[in-house]
Amino acid sequence: MLSADYYNLLIGQGYGPFTGVPCALVKGLISHVEEAGDSRYFIASSEGEAMGIAGGLALAGRTPVVMMQNDGYGNAINPLSSLQLVYHLPALLLITWRAEPGAKPDAIQHHLMGETLMRLLDTFNIPHRLIEDDLRISEEQLRQAKSYLDSEGKPFALIVRRGIFSDGPRSSSKADPAKPIRLDYINVLAEEVGESSILLGTTGFTGRELQQAIDRPGTFYTAGSMGCIGSLGLGIATENSDRIIYVLDGDGALLMKMGTLATIGHYQPANLVHILFDNGQYESTGGQPTVSRSTNFTMVAEGCGYAGTEIVDDLAAFRKFIQAHRNFDGPVLCHVKVQPGTLPDLKRPSDGPVELRDQFRNFLGIHG
Ligand SMILES: Cc1ncc(C[n+]2csc(CCOP(=O)(O)OP(=O)(O)O)c2C)c(N)n1
Structure with a gap:
C-alpha cells in the first residue's frame, strides 16, 4: 500500500x-x-x-x-x-x-x-x-x-507490519564528498584515544560503525535503549576513574533523554568526554529531521555544569579537541556538526550482546 x-x-x-x-x-x-x-x-x-x-x-x-x-x-x-x-x-x-x-x-x-x-x-x-x-x-x-x-x-x-507500506522515504539529503561523515570522526578517535580508554556508541548507525570500524577492545555499543548511552557512560565512568570514557551520542538519542546532561553535570565525572554527532536527523530510521537545529546543546550542557564545551565541524578541530581533553578535565561536550552518511555495507555486529558484555568486562579485568 x-x-x-x-x-x-x-x-x-x-x-x-x-x-x-x-x-x-x-x-x-x-x-x-x-x-x-x-x-x-x-x-x-x-x-x-x-x-x-x-x-x-x-x-x-x-x-x-x-x-x-x-x-x-x-x-x-x-x-x-x-x-x-x-x-x-x-x-x-x-x-x-x-x-x-x-x-x-x-x-x-x-x-x-x-x-x-x-x-x-x-x-x-x-x-x-x-x-x-x-x-x-x-x-x-x-x-x-x-x-x-x-x-x-x-x-x-x-x-x-514490515512491508505494509511499500514506498520508501523521500530522497535523503545528498552527501557532500568534500565534507567528513561520522565515520571519519570515529577514525580520528581510533587514532587519538589511549589504549586504556573506553568508547561507547549509541544505538543505530553510530554504534554499528564503532563496532565495524574500530577493531579494539574497550568498545561497547547499545542496540536499543535509545538515549541511554550517556547515563551508561556515567555509570562506567564512576567505577573507572583512571580511564577516559568517550560517549558517542546522536542528536535524536540525546534529545530523547536530555535530562542526562543535567545528571552528568551534577555528578561531574572528570573522565567523561561526551561527543555528540549531530546530523540534524534520525538517520538510522530514514533521515527524518530531529529538532536539533533549534537546540543549542553546548549552552544546555554548560548550564548543566559541564566543565567545557565546543562546537566543531571539521576533522582538524575535532582532533584538537580530543588531544586537549585527555587530562581528566571533564565532563566535556564536543558538539560535532556532521553531514549524514555511513558505510555502504554497514553491518550488524556478529557478536551477540552477552559476548559483547563479556569482552567488555574482560577488558576491564572483571572475570567470572
Ligand atoms: C525508544 C526508541 N524509539 C525509536 C527507536 C528507533 N530508532 C533507532 S535508531 C533511531 C534514530 C537515532 O537518531 P540519532 O540519535 O540522531 O542517530 P542517527 O540515526 O542520526 O545516527 C531511532 C528513532 C528506538 N530504537 N528506540
Missing part, C-alpha cells in the same frame, strides 16, 4: 495532527505527513513526550495520531497509563511491529517487544488491529477506530 493513499484516508476521516518518533517501517508515511507542510507533524523527542502532545491535542478537541516503533511503546506506557487512559483522551496509535514472531529475523533488541506487543496492549485494554495491505479494508478499519475513539475517548492501536 502506498503511504500517500493511507495518509489521504487518515486525513479524509478527520484524523490529525500527527506526532511520534520514527521507525524505518513508517518512513514513507512520516515523509508524507511532514511534506503536507502545515504543521500537522510534531517531531517528538520521545514516545512518552509524543503521548503528552497527543494528550494536549485531544484535550483541544482533535484526534491525534501517534507513530512509534514497538521499542518506543515502552516509553509511551507511562503517559498512556496515567494520562490517556485516566483522563479518557483519544489517540490513534500506529505502532510498527519489529521482530514479529515468525516473520523475517530482526535485530536482537526488538525480540522481547516483538513477542509481547499484543499482550502489552491487551493488558492495558487497548484495542488493536493489524493494518492490512488493502485500502478498502484500511478505510473500514480507520472508521471503526474513529468510532471507538469518539465514543470511548481512549487510545486505539493499529499495528504496522
Whole structure:
C-alpha cells in the first residue's frame, strides 16, 4: 500500500495532527505527513513526550495520531497509563511491529517487544488491529477506530507490519564528498584515544560503525535503549576513574533523554568526554529531521555544569579537541556538526550482546 493513499484516508476521516518518533517501517508515511507542510507533524523527542502532545491535542478537541516503533511503546506506557487512559483522551496509535514472531529475523533488541506487543496492549485494554495491505479494508478499519475513539475517548492501536507500506522515504539529503561523515570522526578517535580508554556508541548507525570500524577492545555499543548511552557512560565512568570514557551520542538519542546532561553535570565525572554527532536527523530510521537545529546543546550542557564545551565541524578541530581533553578535565561536550552518511555495507555486529558484555568486562579485568 502506498503511504500517500493511507495518509489521504487518515486525513479524509478527520484524523490529525500527527506526532511520534520514527521507525524505518513508517518512513514513507512520516515523509508524507511532514511534506503536507502545515504543521500537522510534531517531531517528538520521545514516545512518552509524543503521548503528552497527543494528550494536549485531544484535550483541544482533535484526534491525534501517534507513530512509534514497538521499542518506543515502552516509553509511551507511562503517559498512556496515567494520562490517556485516566483522563479518557483519544489517540490513534500506529505502532510498527519489529521482530514479529515468525516473520523475517530482526535485530536482537526488538525480540522481547516483538513477542509481547499484543499482550502489552491487551493488558492495558487497548484495542488493536493489524493494518492490512488493502485500502478498502484500511478505510473500514480507520472508521471503526474513529468510532471507538469518539465514543470511548481512549487510545486505539493499529499495528504496522514490515512491508505494509511499500514506498520508501523521500530522497535523503545528498552527501557532500568534500565534507567528513561520522565515520571519519570515529577514525580520528581510533587514532587519538589511549589504549586504556573506553568508547561507547549509541544505538543505530553510530554504534554499528564503532563496532565495524574500530577493531579494539574497550568498545561497547547499545542496540536499543535509545538515549541511554550517556547515563551508561556515567555509570562506567564512576567505577573507572583512571580511564577516559568517550560517549558517542546522536542528536535524536540525546534529545530523547536530555535530562542526562543535567545528571552528568551534577555528578561531574572528570573522565567523561561526551561527543555528540549531530546530523540534524534520525538517520538510522530514514533521515527524518530531529529538532536539533533549534537546540543549542553546548549552552544546555554548560548550564548543566559541564566543565567545557565546543562546537566543531571539521576533522582538524575535532582532533584538537580530543588531544586537549585527555587530562581528566571533564565532563566535556564536543558538539560535532556532521553531514549524514555511513558505510555502504554497514553491518550488524556478529557478536551477540552477552559476548559483547563479556569482552567488555574482560577488558576491564572483571572475570567470572
Ligand atoms: C525508544 C526508541 N524509539 C525509536 C527507536 C528507533 N530508532 C533507532 S535508531 C533511531 C534514530 C537515532 O537518531 P540519532 O540519535 O540522531 O542517530 P542517527 O540515526 O542520526 O545516527 C531511532 C528513532 C528506538 N530504537 N528506540
